[in-house]
Amino acid sequence: GAVVSQHPSRVICKSGTSVKIECRSLDFQATTMFWYRQFPKQSLMLMATSNEGSKATYEQGVEKDKFLINHASLTLSTLTVTSAHPEDSSFYICSARDSMWGRFYGYTFGSGTRLTVV
Amino acid sequence: EDQVTQSPEALRLQEGESSSLNCSYTVSGLRGLFWYRQDPGKGPEFLFTLYSAGEEKEKERLKATLTKKESFLHITAPKPEDSATYLCAVTPLDDQFYFGTGTSLTVIP
Numbered sequence: 001g002a003v004v005s006q007h008p009s010r011v012i013c014k015s016g017t018s019v020k021i022e023c024r025s026l027d028f029q030a031t032t033m034f035w036y037r038q039f040p041k042q043s044l045m046l047m048a049t050s051n052e053g054s055k056a057t058y059e060q061g062v063e064k065d066k067f068l069i070n071h072a073s074l075t076l077s078t079l080t081v082t083s084a085h086p087e088d089s090s091f092y093i094c095s096a097r098d099s100m101w102g103r104f105y106g107y108t109f110g111s112g113t114r115l116t117v118v
Numbered sequence: 119e120d121q122v123t124q125s126p127e128a129l130r131l132q133e134g135e136s137s138s139l140n141c142s143y144t145v146s147g148l149r150g151l152f153w154y155r156q157d158p159g160k161g162p163e164f165l166f167t168l169y170s171a172g173e174e175k176e177k178e179r180l181k182a183t184l185t186k187k188e189s190f191l192h193i194t195a196p197k198p199e200d201s202a203t204y205l206c207a208v209t210p211l212d213d214q215f216y217f218g219t220g221t222s223l224t225v226i227p
Binding site for chain 2: 034041044046093095105107112
């Protein structure tokens with residue numbers, strides 16, 4: 001089945017620095033990828049929808065200048081947390097829409113990235 | 119307004135005690151309903167996709183069913199390794215994607 005690879009799985013950074021998280025679709029082309037944030041014991045909260053070759057669409061309340069999303073190819077989307085602060089510490093998960101030739105197969109998730117800002 | 123509601127929020131079962139998790143949805147046309155399993159510190163792992171009412175899918179001790187308003191995830195004779203959070207999500211015809219809040223399942227040996 002479809003596989004989405006997300007790196008790194010864990011990252012610790014100092015307050016004020018930037019962190020980049022990569023999300024790759026390994027065996028399919030993903031024109032649309034999604035970035036989620038998850039707090040402990042809560043469900044996934046959609047942050048933004050990333051479309052290949054165009055600007056990301058951010059959900060209400062998500063700062064687009066803080067969470068930079070780039071979807072430069074059909075297999076790679078990146079999320080950069082800029083000027084990270086301790087309140088940005090969270091679990092970030094990406095997913096990709098698996099579809100081809102007009103047929104929709106579903107959504108596949110990456111394994112997540114645990115970001116800790118100290 | 120499109121909505122997905124899961125119940126119960128948490129469920130504790132004895133090993134071997136079968137039960138069902140519920141996912142109720144209100145969407146303007148359904149493209150697909152998904153069940154995922156999520157372990158702590160991991161991303162959601164795909165279990166099933168259901169596309170139309172009446173459809174059923176099985177995998178080991180899990181069986182997912184779908185009606186026009188809800189889906190059930192039946193767990194038969196669960197084992198401790200089935201302990202996880204089970205997430206339901208739906209995609210309406212507009213291709214949005216809505217998650218439920220999940221059911222945290224604990225299976226006690």
